[in-house]
Amino acid sequence: MNKPHCHSGRASLRLVRQKQSCDLCDTRQLCEDLWSDQAVMNGVGDVIQPKGPYAAGERIYRIEDQSKSLFIIKEGAVKVEKVLSDGNCHISGFYFPGDLIGLESVDDEKYRYDAITLEQTSVCELPLDRLYEHDESLVSFQQTIMSLLGKRVRQADDMLTHARYLNAEQRLLLFFEMLCTRYFVQIIDSKHKLRLPMSKGDIASYLGMRPESVSRALRKLQNLGIIENHLKTIEIKDIAVAKKMICNS
Amino acid sequence: MNKPHCHSGRASLRLVRQKQSCDLCDTRQLCEDLWSDQAVMNGVGDVIQPKGPYAAGERIYRIEDQSKSLFIIKEGAVKVEKVLSDGNCHISGFYFPGDLIGLESVDDEKYRYDAITLEQTSVCELPLDRLYEHDESLVSFQQTIMSLLGKRVRQADDMLTHARYLNAEQRLLLFFEMLCTRYFVQIIDSKHKLRLPMSKGDIASYLGMRPESVSRALRKLQNLGIIENHLKTIEIKDIAVAKKMICNS
DNA sequence: CGATCAATTGAGTGTGTTCAATGTCAGTGG
DNA sequence: CCACTGACATTGAACACACTCAATTGATCG
Numbered sequence: 001m002n003k004p005h006c007h008s009g010r011a012s013l014r015l016v017r018q019k020q021s022c023d024l025c026d027t028r029q030l031c032e033d034l035w036s037d038q039a040v041m042n043g044v045g046d047v048i049q050p051k052g053p054y055a056a057g058e059r060i061y062r063i064e065d066q067s068k069s070l071f072i073i074k075e076g077a078v079k080v081e082k083v084l085s086d087g088n089c090h091i092s093g094f095y096f097p098g099d100l101i102g103l104e105s106v107d108d109e110k111y112r113y114d115a116i117t118l119e120q121t122s123v124c125e126l127p128l129d130r131l132y133e134h135d136e137s138l139v140s141f142q143q144t145i146m147s148l149l150g151k152r153v154r155q156a157d158d159m160l161t162h163a164r165y166l167n168a169e170q171r172l173l174l175f176f177e178m179l180c181t182r183y184f185v186q187i188i189d190s191k192h193k194l195r196l197p198m199s200k201g202d203i204a205s206y207l208g209m210r211p212e213s214v215s216r217a218l219r220k221l222q223n224l225g226i227i228e229n230h231l232k233t234i235e236i237k238d239i240a241v242a243k244k245m246i247c248n249s
Numbered sequence: 250m251n252k253p254h255c256h257s258g259r260a261s262l263r264l265v266r267q268k269q270s271c272d273l274c275d276t277r278q279l280c281e282d283l284w285s286d287q288a289v290m291n292g293v294g295d296v297i298q299p300k301g302p303y304a305a306g307e308r309i310y311r312i313e314d315q316s317k318s319l320f321i322i323k324e325g326a327v328k329v330e331k332v333l334s335d336g337n338c339h340i341s342g343f344y345f346p347g348d349l350i351g352l353e354s355v356d357d358e359k360y361r362y363d364a365i366t367l368e369q370t371s372v373c374e375l376p377l378d379r380l381y382e383h384d385e386s387l388v389s390f391q392q393t394i395m396s397l398l399g400k401r402v403r404q405a406d407d408m409l410t411h412a413r414y415l416n417a418e419q420r421l422l423l424f425f426e427m428l429c430t431r432y433f434v435q436i437i438d439s440k441h442k443l444r445l446p447m448s449k450g451d452i453a454s455y456l457g458m459r460p461e462s463v464s465r466a467l468r469k470l471q472n473l474g475i476i477e478n479h480l481k482t483i484e485i486k487d488i489a490v491a492k493k494m495i496c497n498s
Numbered sequence: 499c500g501a502t503c504a505a506t507t508g509a510g511t512g513t514g515t516t517c518a519a520t521g522t523c524a525g526t527g528g
Numbered sequence: 529c530c531a532c533t534g535a536c537a538t539t540g541a542a543c544a545c546a547c548t549c550a551a552t553t554g555a556t557c558g
Contacts, residue, residue, distance in 0.1 A: 082410075085496070090410050104406055106399030112406070132392055142391060143381055149398035150355030156405035157353055157361070161331075161339050163412055164457040168546070200505065208413040213546055215506050231505085231555080247334065417514070449537065462514055464538050480523080480537085 050074075052122035060101070060115040060123060067105035069125045070145075073097050076121025077197040080113045081205070091205040094118075094198060103152050106131070106145070118197040163208050166246075168217035171207045173226075173242050176234060193228075193235040299323075301371035309350070309364040309372060316354035318374045319394075322346050325370025326446040329362045330454070340454040343367075343447060352401050355380070355394070367446040412457050415495075417466035420456045422475075422491050425483060441485040442477075 053076070054060065060071055063082060073095055080101060081091040092113055095101050105111050106128070131145060162174060179194060196203070204214045218229045226242050228235040236242055302325070303309065309320055312331060322344055329350060330340040341362055344350050354360050355377070380394060411423060428443060445452070453463045467478045475491050477484040485491055 084410070084414065086414075088414070090413065092406055092409070104399070104402045106402070107396035108399060108403065112403065131395070142395070146380070146391070146395055146398065147356035149395065149402065150353070150357060153353045153355070153398065153401050153405060154357065154361065156402060156409065157341055160341070160405065160409055160412065160457075161333070163409065164339065165333065165335075165337070208409075210547060211505075212507085212548085216546090219506080448535095459515060460537075461516085461539085465514085468538080 049125040050122065051125050052076075054117045054121045054123075056117055056119045056121075058117050058121075060117065060121070061111050063111055063114045065111050067102065067108055067111045067128065069127050070100055070102040070106075071115070071123040071125055073099050073101065074122040074124060077118040078115050078121060079118055079198060079202055079206075080115050082113045089205050091202055094202075094206065100126075100148055102128075103145075103149055106149065118202075168209060168213050169221055170246050171209070172203075172214065172217050172221065173246050175203065175207060176227075176236060177242070177246065180236075192237075192239060193233065196232045196234060298374040299371065300374050301325075303366045303370045303372075305366055305368045305370075307366050307370075309366065309370070310360050312361060312363045313359050316351065316357055316360045316377065318376050319349055319351040319355075320364070320372040320374055322348050322350065323371040323373060326367040327364050327370060328367055328447060328451055328455075329364050331362045338454050340451055343451075343455065349375075349397055351377075352394075352398055355398065367451075417458060417462050418470055419495055420458070421452075421463065421466050421470065422495050424452065424456060425476075425485060426491070426495065429485075441488060443483055443485075445481045445483060 051060075051071075052074075060078060061067070061069075075097055078095045078099075078101060079091055080093050080095065081089050083089055092104075101115055102111070104113070131142060162171065166174065176194070179196075180192070198206075200214050201211045204211045207214070209217075218227070221227045222229050224241075226236070226238045226245070228237055300309075300320075301323075309327060310316070310318075324346055327344045327348075327350060328340055329342045329344065330338050333339055341353075350364055351360070353362070380391060411420065415423065425443070428445075429441070449463050450460045453460045456463070458466075467476065470476045471478050473490075475485070475487045475494070477486055
């Protein structure tokens with residue numbers, strides 16, 4: 001199960017994560033469970049619905065809608081955001097192929113965020129009510145969701161720590177590192193030149209900053225020779241220094 | 250199941266949450282499941298170990314230790330914290346009777362925080378490995394943990410939002426409101442005079458501030474006549490204005 | 499090509515931090 | 529009972545970082 005592109009049990013769940021093995025994919029276990037012989041025999045697989053492709057800017061789920069499903073991202077990129085009472089937007093996270101979105105609505109009535117595509121995106125829908133069925137064939141499925149919830153909690157906790165102890169430049173470098181390691185991003189030419197599917201404003205919201213501050217921090221990093229910033233393309237020129245900057249807080 | 254003090258199936262799980270009904274208790278469902286006829290019949294209840302009482306300042310679990318259990322707090326108060334690389338402390342949360350701690354270690358090898366008692370505290374230990382057993386009698390138990398994980402994710406997300414969009418005074422007022430509504434705190438005399446089991450420094454760390462800033466913000470709120478601050482005792486004098494301050498961000 | 503939105507840059511402001519000093523309380527021992 | 533201690537809490541002054549407001553540039557698209 002270590003070879004790339006292992007999610008090929010069926011076309012609808014073929015989660016291709018370019019340049020990465022399935023080991024890094026959150027939903028690997030999920031896919032295996034859902035397409036196991038036993039699950040297929042019991043018809044579990046049939047409730048999984050492929051949806052999309054969505055164009056950029058479409059909503060996969062909408063805040064306040066009844067939360068009925070989780071979604072695995074097959075291709076594309078998604079931002080999960082919420083409009084605050086003062087009209088500002090707060091982006092809770094960015095998600096990429098192999099990620100599962102909607103976990104924060106487990107055991108809640110409604111979605112608390114909008115999930116909006118950043119580019120052409122396809123997903124698989126997993127009905128939430130299946131989570132709670134006592135079906136023998138779903139036990140492994142439930143455990144996988146539980147694992148992902150544990151991960152999600154840790155991720156949120158880490159984010160809180162970073163938000164408090166890192167300055168503008170450090171947050172941006174950490175963000176780029178996350179994109180490179182944890183997530184799928186389109187990597188151009190060299191290994192450390194990446195294309196951002198989201199706007200600078202989105203990044204600002206995610207990192208708890210203003211767009212102006214993002215601009216200034218990027219310029220500062222560029223002047224230091226650590227990165228090259230051109231529109232939606234970022235090149236990390238000095239990874240050693242970058243990593244040192246993140247740690248020395 | 251709406252009457253107070255419903256956790257009286259057995260002494261070891263009697264989670265008395267003063268002045269609050271069990272509806273507000275995170276672990277109500279858990280207790281019901283664990284002490285259901287079927288669970289008891291299958292011997293599930295016997296794996297739940299009462300521990301304590303711990304004195305103030307003791308560790309319930311230790312960072313880097315192998316994570317083997319969750320803990321329900323029966324009495325007392327607990328802070329969950331981590332020492333950062335620069336020597337600073339980051340407090341992830343405060344927990345009170347009826348709360349479940351250790352959820353962030355679900356599906357992880359080790360604890361990522363220290364859980365330290367703030368006063369005399371007793372807990373019940375729930376072995377994590379039971380979570381993943383295919384035992385029929387544990388299905389409901391698993392679902393409850395899943396629900397709590399969902400809640401925990403939402404809580405962390407909310408915290409992130411607040412950390413970004415509220416100033417020092419607003420954060421403190423929101424913190425006090427949380428203590429009053431969601432958590433158990435020792436309430437003295439009137440309904441809105443409460444005793445804080447944690448230090449001002451702990452509060453600062455939790456809210457992402459410096460102790461000095463907490464002091465100044467409290468003074469400001471006191472000068473405005475909204476609160477009265479004396480050592481470990483806080484009195485909310487003008488709740489209407491306090492709530493208005495939190496919302497108008 | 500102009501219109502529109504995103505991104506950048508500049509100048510001035512403000513909130514919370516840093517560093518240092520002082521004040522307060524609880525516990526201890528003379 | 530009082531002085532001494534150490535941890536916590538408060539206060540003050542100067543500073544730094546990110547924010548706000550405003551103007552400009554740049555990219556994209558009909």
